[in-house]
Amino acid sequence: MTPQTSDRFTDLGRLVVRCPDRPGIVAVLSRLLADAGANIVESQQHSSDPEGGTFTLRLEFVLHGLAVRRHQLEGALGLLAGQWGMTWRLTEAVHKPRLAVFVSRTDHVLQELLYRVGSGDLRAEIAAVVSNHPDLEPVARAHGVPFHHLPVTPETKDAAEAKALDLIGDVDLVVLARYMQVVSADFCSRFPERLINIHHSFLPAFVGANPYQAAHDRGVKLIGATAHYVTPELDAGPIIEQEVARIDHRATVEDMRRVGRYVERQVLAQAVTWHVEDRVVVEGHRTIVFA
Template sequence: MSAPSDARLADVGRLVVRCPDRPGIVAVLSRLMADAGANITESQQHSSDPVGGTFTLRLEFVLADLATRRLQLEAALAGLAGEWQFTWRLTEAARKPRLAVFVSTADHVLQELLYRVGSGDLRAEVAAVVSNHLDLEPVARAAGVPFHHVPVTPATKDAAEARALELVGDVDLVVLARYMQIVSADFCSRFPERLINIHHSFLPAFVGANPYRAAHDRGVKLIGATAHYVTAELDAGPIIEQEVARVDHRATVEDMRRIGRYVERQVLAQAVTWHVEDRVIVEGDRTIVFA
């Protein structure tokens, strides 16, 4: 929750380690970090099961001159990885992940992401906005972000996706910010655990199109939004974050859409923030979120 002051951001690192759960792993890793001179400022761990489960550890640490000493730290980790069968991810907090944001015509989620990037609450760089419509070009331009118009029709979908991929180039995360198009399995496979969608219902309720209409017709008293990693199966990927808002019998479908927009932007922005801070780890169909 607490962000280190910018002055020393260059020294801040994050380490995520996963391995079969086994007594002693924390002792080994914390010894390694101590020996490397790293001061651990935040530590969270989770065992999917004390017996035969997977152990996940996330550390935030301060290590003077991290950029230089990073290789040394990675060598130490590599030296132990075999014995303890762990995989790891080491990131420097100073590095801003590059995002590609796919949108359609609704601007609320894009605006929120751009606002949070601008305010520094979301430490990332929006590298490109891609849309099948032109409506949001001014929003992207005003924020100084390249905008790519890639129309999509059922017939041209494959070509459109290929074109979009080419245009966005190398990015760390793709965000579907009310994109309203179902992306292909091939597209998904290019961004494993790096493709986040916002769905405008509390999944698994109201999968698919027009969830507010369906919610209205079912007479629910809470509407919701869900941010999840995208997998080949529609609206079925691992959930990162959900939130709801209360509605009553007076709410029309249009009211639900309006109220829901504020839930959607909050949920997606929160999910993206946790992702870029290496706080989300996929475990099967579920996520671990070290919030």
Template structure:
């Protein structure tokens, strides 16, 4: 399958060749914006976009996302980081500085349902998903042919009650070095240890309803209650199942005419859109996490 994305990607790289992104969070305090912008000005950077948000003035937490251009960014990045350390230390900042054109490496986990996986592959192939898909990992063989036809390695690692620990070892090995794990309808629970390794770097997608239906067969429950909206939520994975910080949500209108199968089909459409949006924002370094919430910068 030929790569449509090459031209798009070259255009993207050209546009972003000296573009950096910086994410900062710390306790709020007067002077932070001044300190950061003075630093960038002194380095010769030109701020292209900057957004800042404080949870609660004076006692709250401060969040900032900056995009700036700096001539010869690639060569100067390490020096820039070194120079910023004193400021970061002074304000007790958590921070992150990255070239915009650097593609993140991602691993996609999938079980048997292909709709979310295919949406990601499709956007990747069309150049809309700015990432390198290093590997697709599954507990089943079903998606091998599809994935490999995109030229992407496929690891099938079956998971049973007995081999859970070794299976996770194998997964971690296969995903070695990735920046983000996407659970594209991966139906296995990950262990606390796994989650710790990838804290706030695992994105999951699941169906959502108003109200939520607890327990098995949620679409059947939603059908019986006659809901008029079905939705999906993309969130970072934390130890409490399906309760991590929400990145994105959306809904689709339904009526009494849709049977359970149609509800599921429409649910799949929402899931793939919501997951792709959440992943896109993460890859553009737009999402910061705080408490059990996210700040999604525009």
């Protein structure tokens, strides 16, 4: 299911830092890594306001023996955090986050994720596929991924969610890949900033069971998709990625659905990739994405 680990990831680290913006932050962090013998290979930063705003920095670095020396780095970062008011996250690129993918009956987004994981384009492991319908079991099984069928009705929703939590365990990320159920606030709370959803971008204008027909009837010229973190407020979580494709008057409803499937595949796969590469930082109701 997953390719062999590439040597180039073995000693590659990622550091994401947030703190009040003031002079000297980059110099201090660069010196810390240099003193440890690390070589910075990528650096991106953002300030919400140079005068008293919040500074966000993402660094990738190579440090030989990172797995062994990580504790040393964490200790130094802990000392800096107290001095500079920092929050920070240090990860090793060699680690492959474990994903649980929730689906219903449509397979296009799941297929994209399975392909990218299998090809090595998405450095992650799909630990389980969970569905309220049995339709996509052959797809998951063909890729060697455990499939769990958990029917959901209004009467069984709480029990089904509890069972799902037992099945997926301590995964790093949950992906709602066209899962046609609204997850509860309690479920969201188990995966803060670790629960990603995809939906078409006709909302809020065209709701209901057949938004493509409604969009076609109104002569819509753009088909789009939005990937976002899930919060208890329906479809209102911080947006990670969006994309659109243009159509014209010749497009049938099925043409629109086909374009929509293509855009949804690309948008969700990109959002998941950025997340597992520590490129997404939530800032209130929005995100900073170091693409």
